[in-house]
Amino acid sequence: MDFDLSPEQSQLQELAGNFARKELAAIAHELESENTPLPSCWVKRLAEMGYLGINLDPRYGGAGLAHLDAVLILEAIAKVSPAVAFPIFESCFGPALAIQHFAGEELKQRILPRVCRGEMIVAVSMSEPDAGSALTDLKTRGEIKGDKVIINGQKRWCSGAGHSDGYVVYCRLSPDSGAKGIGAVFVEKGTPGLTFGKPEQLMGFRGIPSADMFFDNVTVPAENIVVPAGGFKKLMEAFDLERCGNATMSLAIAASALDYVLDYVQSRRQFGKALVEFQAVQLKLAEMAMRVDAARLLIYRAVTNAAKGLPSIRDSSIAKCFANEMTREVCGAAIQLLGGYGYNKEYPIEQKFRDAWGWGIAGGAIDIQKVNIASALVNRRFDQRR
CATH class of the missing domain: 1.20.140.10 (Butyryl-CoA Dehydrogenase, subunit A, domain 3)
Incomplete structure (x- = not known):
């Protein structure tokens, strides 16, 4: 059991830390003072450095490195600010991994390369007003009609809500109660019927937007199902x-x-x-x-x-x-x-x-x-x- 990082990992960590201190410190201060998310130009800069989806499969634009390598990068960048590191968090540890592991090939090819290129940020939407720790109590429903899924409900405490370009939405995809009826569907921002509440004013997490999400007959293709009912x-x-x-x-x-x-x-x-x-x-x-x-x-x-x-x-x-x-x-x-x-x-x-x-x-x-x-x-x- 070797507790030392490899020379390649040490170099990866050092380069990420130097990049964060030299290029991201000023924008981190701005995000904190203005409570605004990282601008898209900086998300693409993270992509240019190879930090988005670094542990995703190369077939989908990732670097194919280990989860530990992603941890090293995330820690080095987040030392400057969690807000500037948040796109790395979402692309390496968040819903992008759920899409890679469980979604159909068409959805993977449609979403993940864009994430790795810094063209799309994907957030996860789980909690609801009455379903936080008791997540199996969620009420948002996705009714499957032919080749469409029609989603109705409300989500809360979604980090990235209103700013992210797409959302992995946990919802009920069958009438079964509890966990048996729960699956997840990918919904892009701008889909008709998807709206957002006012931005939350949180104690911390400035630069990481959060808001309620409202689904009013939001209709997406059935191919957007990431995990079907029963896949909780x-x-x-x-x-x-x-x-x-x-x-x-x-x-x-x-x-x-x-x-x-x-x-x-x-x-x-x-x-x-x-x-x-x-x-x-x-x-x-x-x-x-x-x-x-x-x-x-x-x-x-x-x-x-x-x-x-x-x-x-x-x-x-x-x-x-x-x-x-x-x-x-x-x-x-x-x-x-x-x-x-x-x-x-x-x-x-x-x-x-x-x-x-x-x-x-x-x-x-x-x-x-x-x-x-x-x-x-x-x-x-x-x-x-x-």
Whole structure:
């Protein structure tokens, strides 16, 4: 078992980090201050660098690299800002993977090359007003009539809603109750009957738009079915990889906060010496570093065990849960070490703290991950309705 990155992986990570710091730092600041998503010209720049769909099959425009390589790229870019890294997240860990694994060949060829070229961003639309953690309660329906699917319903908390070019929409494709009736359909932005609510004003995640989605007799070809009714288990298996992307976003935020704090405590002086000379500060730095390293190794394990397939729910849930809790702790400690500077919007740590809190809500709340972990430990699912 070798814990060292290969020379190629180290170079990939270094090049991505240099690119992000040199080219994306200024636009990241703009996205945060204006709360606007990454402009399409910059999405295409990410594509030019080869970072979109880097772990997708070359048949569909990807680079065919491993999930671990995608993690390395995502962490390096997201250290600058989750908003500038979000197209990478969606193309490497989000709904693009569900399309590659489960959709028909025609849909794969129609969508994935455009994603890899930076011409299309695809988001996943799962939650509803009454179906978040209890996802099998969703009510949005897709009625199959001949060679068409007619969708009606409402979605909520869709990251990318209104800005993304296409959506993998979880909905009921048969009258069966619970998970048995659920599948997923691809819907392009601009399809008649698809509208969006007002943009959400969130505590963090600035530059990552979110809004309600409304489906009023939205009609798409039957070829747009990604997973038919009864395929809920498949959808959640694909979502296990998205959890690893979520965990990597948490890791990047915490790692960048630690980097910033390390520079600060060596230059900031109090009582006649640098803060790093105080033992209390040394202990806090060590605790932060241990948590960051542990999260990184758990993510690496999950995606490496998955090879080029999909990770186990156990590995992905442990990685996400730990990283989500870790980044809140590390960013909180960073604020305390910086004092007033940590609480000031002129400095980056308060933004990192706000963003850190969100990833433990998005993509399956922390406590839901703990239920998943317990289920994996005893090899059975728990019925939360009883």
